[in-house]
Each structure stands twice: as C-alpha cells, then as structure tokens.
Amino acid sequence: MNKLKRYVIFLIGLFVNSLGVSLITKASLGTSPISSIPYVLSLSFPFTLGNFTIFFSVFLILLQLLILRKNFKLEHVLQIPVSIIFGYFIDLTMLLFTWVNPQAYVMKIVYLLIGCLILGFGVYMEVLADVVMLPGESFVRAIVLTWKTNFGTTKICFDVSMAVIAAILSFVFTGHLNGVREGTIIAALLVGFIARVFGKKLAFVKPLLFPEEFAGENVESAGKSGAASVDKPADEVQRNVIVIGRQFGSGGHDIGKALAEKLGYAFYDQEIIEMTAGTTGYTPEFIQKKEEMMTSSFLYDLVNQMYMYAQPDEEAPKDKIYEAESKVVRELAAKGNCVIVGRCSDYTLRDNKNCLRVFFCAPMENRMKRVMDRLHLSEKDAKQKIQKEDKWRADNYRYYTGRIWGASANFDLTVNTALGEEYIEMCIREAMKR
Numbered sequence: 001m002n003k004l005k006r007y008v009i010f011l012i013g014l015f016v017n018s019l020g021v022s023l024i025t026k027a028s029l030g031t032s033p034i035s036s037i038p039y040v041l042s043l044s045f046p047f048t049l050g051n052f053t054i055f056f057s058v059f060l061i062l063l064q065l066l067i068l069r070k071n072f073k074l075e076h077v078l079q080i081p082v083s084i085i086f087g088y089f090i091d092l093t094m095l096l097f098t099w100v101n102p103q104a105y106v107m108k109i110v111y112l113l114i115g116c117l118i119l120g121f122g123v124y125m126e127v128l129a130d131v132v133m134l135p136g137e138s139f140v141r142a143i144v145l146t147w148k149t150n151f152g153t154t155k156i157c158f159d160v161s162m163a164v165i166a167a168i169l170s171f172v173f174t175g176h177l178n179g180v181r182e183g184t185i186i187a188a189l190l191v192g193f194i195a196r197v198f199g200k201k202l203a204f205v206k207p208l209l210f211p212e213e214f215a216g217e218n219v220e221s222a223g224k225s226g227a228a229s230v231d232k233p234a235d236e237v238q239r240n241v242i243v244i245g246r247q248f249g250s251g252g253h254d255i256g257k258a259l260a261e262k263l264g265y266a267f268y269d270q271e272i273i274e275m276t277a278g279t280t281g282y283t284p285e286f287i288q289k290k291e292e293m294m295t296s297s298f299l300y301d302l303v304n305q306m307y308m309y310a311q312p313d314e315e316a317p318k319d320k321i322y323e324a325e326s327k328v329v330r331e332l333a334a335k336g337n338c339v340i341v342g343r344c345s346d347y348t349l350r351d352n353k354n355c356l357r358v359f360f361c362a363p364m365e366n367r368m369k370r371v372m373d374r375l376h377l378s379e380k381d382a383k384q385k386i387q388k389e390d391k392w393r394a395d396n397y398r399y400y401t402g403r404i405w406g407a408s409a410n411f412d413l414t415v416n417t418a419l420g421e422e423y424i425e426m427c428i429r430e431a432m433k434r
Helices: 002-026 032-041 049-071 081-094 106-129 135-147 153-175 182-201 206-208 211-227 252-263 270-280 282-291 295-305 307-310 315-334 364-375 379-401 421-432
Strands: 239-248 266-268 339-341 357-363 413-416
Touching: 002 081, 002 106, 002 182, 002 307, 032 049, 032 153, 032 182, 049 081, 049 364, 081 135, 081 295, 106 182, 106 206, 106 307, 135 153, 135 270, 135 307, 153 182, 153 307, 182 307, 206 211, 239 252, 252 266, 252 339, 252 421, 266 270, 266 315, 270 282, 270 315, 295 307, 307 379, 315 339, 357 421, 364 379, 413 421
Parallel strands: 239 339, 239 357, 266 339, 357 413
Antiparallel strands: none
16 A cells, blocks of 8 residues: 555656646746756757657666666666656646746746746655656666765766756757756756755655554654663653753753763763764764754755755765764663753654753853863854854754754753752752652
C-alpha cells in the first residue's frame, strides 16, 4: 500500500513538474536548466519540447549506463517510462498553457516566478515520494557515486553545463542566443530553494502519509527512554537530564559543568562534537565551526538547495551535523543523569518527561566583562562578538526548531546567571524535585 501511495504521489508530482516547466517556458525568458537543451532543439527542429525531453532523458540514461557499468541497476531502467510520461506531460501542459503569451516584461517575470513556485512544489513531491529519480538528478548521482564528488557542487556544475551547452547550440542553429535567458538563471536559483523550503515547512506531511514507517521509530524511541526507569522508583528518574540553552557570555558552560559535578551527573558540551565527528566523518574543527551558527536562513537554503535531490547520506553538511548531534543528544539523554549544553537540546528532548530545560541569560555588562576577560577583547569588540554570536544562535535555533530562541515558553526555568551559582543550583534542585 505504501509503495502504491508513493508512486501515486510521484506521478502527481511529475505532472506538477511539467506544469512548472511549461509555464516557465511560456514566460519567454528561457526555461529551467535541465530543459534548456531540449527547448533550444525544439526551436530549430520539427519535434516538440516533450519529444526532445524524452530523447535527452534517454541519452542521460545511456550515459549513466556507461558511467556506472556493473553498478547500473534495474531501478535505473524505470527512468525510461518515467521520462516518456514526463515528456508527454510537458506537451500536454504546453497545450494547456497556449493562452499564456505575455508581452509586457513584468508579466513575463510574474509567469516565470509562478512557474518556479509550481516546479519547486513538484520537485518537493518527487523527493517526498522517493521512488524514482528523474534522469538529470540520477545522472548527477551516478557521477557522485563513481568519482566520489560532492553532490551539491556536482549538481551546480551539471545545471551550468546544461545552460552553456544550450546557449552554444542556440548560436550554432540560429546564429543568435535563443531559448536561454535570464529566466534560466532565475529558475536555477529558485526552484531548488523553493523545493527545500516546502520540504522544511511541510515536514509534518511525511509521517501523516507514511505512518507505518514512523511507527517503528516511535516504538524504539519509547523503548530507549523507558529503559532508564526499569527497576527504579519513579522519583529517582524524574528530571534526570538537564539541558542548557544560553546567551553568549552568560557562563552557561562553566555553570553547567559545576552543576553537573555537584549533582554527580555526566557533563556534555565539547564531547558532543567529538561524538558527532565519529558518525559524520567531519573533523571536530569543522563541526565546531558550523554548529549553532547561521548567518542567514535564506542564503543557507539558497546555497544548499541542490541537496534536495541527494541521498540521505549526502545531506548539506550543516543539516547532517544537526541531525547527528540531535541523535547524540537523544542517546546521551537515554543514559540519564547528565547535563547537556546547547545543540537545540531543549527542542530535541521536548517530549522527554525526565528532562529539565533551563535557559541562562545575563545583563550585557556581565556578559561583556566575561568575554573581555576570557577572549582578551576590548569593550567594543566584546559587545560586537556577543551580538554576532547571539544572532547566529537565534537564527540557527529558529531555522531548525521553528521556535524563538530563548523564549520562556520553551523552558522550565529561565535564570539570570548574575544572581550567582548558589542561587542557580538551588533553583534547579527545587525544580527537579517538582
């Protein structure tokens, strides 16, 4: 049943893709990179855009066969009927959009952007179904698997190559640039970005569509959290995990470590980086540089849009680090009796009933003094450092959790560290009893 459901979603997504490609093309500002070569050829030869899409797709499948050789599997053959269906869908939707013939440049941009939005949603549905890759993305994956290249970089090179080849063919056949314009660049930048945003905003859809696949994960998670309570009185396991969110310079690390020592709990901060490095293959230095830091969620999605098409083990590096750290946090929490600092742990363990969520803040003066002493910075530089680090943490937290960083509703306690460690310890001990 799940398989059938996936193929139905994929076919609907394929039709939505064709709607997007056709509307972008009808905007007369070029077309999407993957369709640029078929489109240029359709302008010079007596075959439709759909026909050339099929021919070009079969050509890419043959190239995959040459690249993969013995690794070319039966599932790759499924790309042939998919390409044929997609080609006919494009011709059908081009007919449906015969009335679209914008003359004003503004209207061309409007149709182009609507087409990108539709195509982005179609790509999201294709990824959601996860049954067959279209030949363009599958060709990129074949290169990645054979030559061990980075998926995102390879996909960008592929799209650029398609547009460049299409432009060259246009000059060869017509003597001028035709079929490749600013719309091609806009589509290249926006479609994957839109698909990635859809994937993030509609993350709740997958468990609803495929509940059977997530049921096993929930059972396993419940088993791990329940393991800590076997043969123990209930009051001994209550609040046995303390997670700490903190403003930069508030002393969260030092206070958390001192608290863990007094309570006899394990303490995890930098240790999480080491554990994450062991599962991702990234160096601890790389992880420390990337984690909890985001300069702009828009730019991040724009740069990493190509990973929408990748396999799970080819996630964008920062996404991969977040997922790996979240897994480490859950594993550490399952062991119990520990203090965990940062890594959106309050969100990761939001359903853990044995978890006390604490956020540390402090007046700017106190934070500046701490940063000046620790990093040997001037007052001005210390303030700028604090503001920058807090913004990165807030953007990172909002991106991955959808919540406001530091909001009291996300925590059991919000404490001003200027009140002193003794007071903080008293508050946390009392909260754990309750």
